[in-house]
Amino acid sequence: MTKIKLADSKVTELKQVCAKFDNQKNELINILHGAQELFGYLPAEVQEIIAQQLSVDVAHVYGVVTFYSFFSMSPKGEHPISVCMGTACYVRGAEKVLDEFKRILNVKIGETTPDGKFSVSSLRCVGACGLAPVVTVGSKVYGRVTIEEVQQIINEYQ
């Protein structure tokens, strides 16, 4: 993995996030939420700074980051596409919709297109089961999505 250089201003902000929680190690999850909001994801460099601030091993931070699915170590696409794979959506054909997104964009789950525009992921229940199957692109929600509509949805963001 290539090292990335974090901007000094961002590093200062990150340290402020840690300080807001008194650099307490039992606040690690809250701090990671704050850090992910700041950077969009949690690269190794960010984890190193957090570990330093909280006086814990980087391995400990890494262990927590990788345990929780909400935290990501790779950046998402400009338009993150999530297909709900909750049971309600699954029985109403979400898997086929997901397959179609993967096929058209030629990516696997969790990957981002080479141009950085789209990333595809599955998520567990948005709670809009009445609209199943549900797809979200950023904060926009698409309900009762059919395979044919997949291309149209992608086109909206091209």
Add this chain to the structure above:
Amino acid sequence: MAKFKNHILVCAGTGCRASEGEEIVQELKTAVSQNQLENEVQVVRTGCFGFCEKGPIVKMIPDNTFYTQVKTADAKEIVEEHIIKGRQVQRLLYENPEDATRISDSKHMNFYKKQIRIALRNCGFINPENINEYVARDGYTALGKVITEMTPEDCIDIIKQSGLRGRGGGGFPTGLKWEITNKVESAEKYVVCNADEGDPGAFMDRSILEGDPHSVLEAMAICGYCIEASVGLIYIRAEYPLAIQRLKIAIEQARDLGVIGDNIFGTEFSFDVEIRYGAGAFVCGEETSLIQSMEGLRGEPTVKPPFPSVKGYMGKPTNVNNVETFANVPVIINKGAAWFASIGTEKSKGTKVFALAGKINNVGLIEVPMGTTLREVIFDIGGGIKDGRKFKSVQTGGPSGGCLTEKHLDVPIDYDNLLESGSMMGSGGMIVMDEDDCMVSVAKFYLDFTVEESCGKCAPCRIGNKRLYEILDKITKGKAQFEDLDNLRNLANVIKDTSLCGLGQTSPNPVLSTMDNFPEEYLAHVHQGKCPAKQCKALKEYVINAETCVGCTLCSRVCPVNAITGDKKQPHLINAQLCIKCGACFAKCKFGAISIQ
């Protein structure tokens, strides 16, 4: 305060917001002000009405007209017709599927007739962002009564007598849990609200927090008084931004009003509430994992005993209850234990909220008395199976539960009956499946979930579930042998008996229950290499019937991989080598010429 003649209640739950709920609110407000009715008509965002299938819902007060599937374009008409001219907008009224008549009041709809709303009593009635509306519906009176008139023991007695059991899934008696935590001596104790609803397809707790957050805060304070704790923590999924926002507002308003904070109602009792965030780990719904996660660690379960009631958050006695359990508490105090105990079955009292979803006509959030049968829920409230298909199975309890069949339809729903039938109550997900669903694939779907969510601490769950998944995968690909079925069952039982926490102990349930209830389906996959429901990709082939095909070319145009060839007005052909089995042609053909073999 302004006195409004009319109130327009708009559902602002996640489901309805996803289909333009917020835009509707704005349009209604614009229409109200365009007609200079700001002092007469108030537009209110409420919590979930439950009838998500027909969302977005708009309800008119005082005449209780219930508009369904409202669009932004309808806002003007609602204001001008309904409010100004006093005429209901007929086309937005619910159409009774039985006789196509229009029903305007929700209490006459089959969906609502058999429901009793206790935990959801305020959802869809009040503005969750205004504490005064909660207070107006007896809010915080239970807390006042408890801390000024009762000893902790008196209150615990009421909860015990009510027969309330944990709604998170386990069904442990709530009063007993409070009593145990109360008896442990410690200067510091905690009340924790488990709002880490991870069961895919379930959204009960989220709807309560979005629609009536104060009921949970009030109950937590009551619990705090009973167990002598002064801090309450709500552990909520970060994936629920709306619920978090409403909770934050509620906590702020409750502090301002003095119903939480120092010296509540002028007594010695002080209690405050903080929010802790989950980060997407299903196992954190298990109480010991949840506590680990609140301490900033990986959410791995710990061995019980010691139970959290004795040694929990920061090593202190901690009482963990789920959102829905808490939501029941204030009503029990206000109406009495005997009232609550009069609802339900012998061992399961009160009501249960279910998120009804899947292949059913009325998807939504429902609350029914314990003892209601699955048939009543699916066919009366749920309105039966979508598109006139045949009922096949209902899955309760999420990844920990099982698939029940036709023969279980008349079982009265309660904790013990569901366990006996091979499933469990769980947190309240209820997914209905029809004849098109392959039960082996459904079991595989749940195992995929469990494999991803297993925390990895104990071997039976970490390795065993992975192996279960692999066997199921083999079956769905038609590569399994008979001995695989034996291995599947043996392994499932071992995982059940030897896993450390509730997740692993229940994860084989979807496999075992489908093997018990649909043995012929497993056999068909293994023995004949066929998927009876025609769902398993590897075992199906799309074929065009040359006699019924009219050569309209629709299928070849919709095929994403150009696997279909044929001249206009000539029978078409699918190239099986190219076909990715997406089913687009099958869905598109108007002549029924494409079949699955």
